Amino acid sequence: MTDISRLMLATVxxxxxxxxxxxxxxxxxxxxxxNKKLVELGMEKVNYGIEELQHVYNLAIISQAIGRVMEIxxxxxxTPENDPEFKEKMQCIKTRAKRSINDALKILEMEAxxxxxxxxxxxxxxx
Numbered sequence: 001m002t003d004i005s006r007l008m009l010a011t012v013x014x015x016x017x018x019x020x021x022x023x024x025x026x027x028x029x030x031x032x033x034x035n036k037k038l039v040e041l042g043m044e045k046v047n048y049g050i051e052e053l054q055h056v057y058n059l060a061i062i063s064q065a066i067g068r069v070m071e072i073x074x075x076x077x078x079t080p081e082n083d084p085e086f087k088e089k090m091q092c093i094k095t096r097a098k099r100s101i102n103d104a105l106k107i108l109e110m111e112a113x114x115x116x117x118x119x120x121x122x123x124x125x126x127x
Contacts (some may be wrong), residue, residue: 001053004030005060009068014099027053058107065100072097 004026008017020026031053035045075093079086108115 001057001060004063005057006067007098009061009064009096009098014096014103018103024050024054027057055111058111061100062104062107064099065104068097068100075119 008026010018012020031046031050038045072090072094076090081087091092105116
């Protein structure tokens with residue numbers, strides 16, 4: 001799921017990506033094709049369903065969103081600042097990174113809200 005989430009975050013416009021994710025067809029297609037290939041190779045189908053796959057994809061989105069932000073300084077290094085094409089590409093990368101982080105936060109709210117407990121920070125707890 002890491003590869004699919006990386007591909008989705010890096011190459012698909014955020015609104016379109018969200019629409020594709022909401023429809024759920026891409027993960028369904030992935031699971032069907034994976035099982036089909038396993039059977040062709042004489043192997044057993046995977047023992048997980050779309051719900052588990054969605055959970056893993058969600059976690060991969062979190063990981064990849066962080067990666068998108070961390071890539072920005074590497075892309076910016078060594079390229080002339082006055083290059084309009086470069087500026088446009090960097091703006092696209094930054095926008096996708098920002099939207100990815102926002103989506104990752106929404107996923108955390110669903111998947112692991114305890115990671116976002118801001119009251120702990122206010123009360124001085126470091127758990």
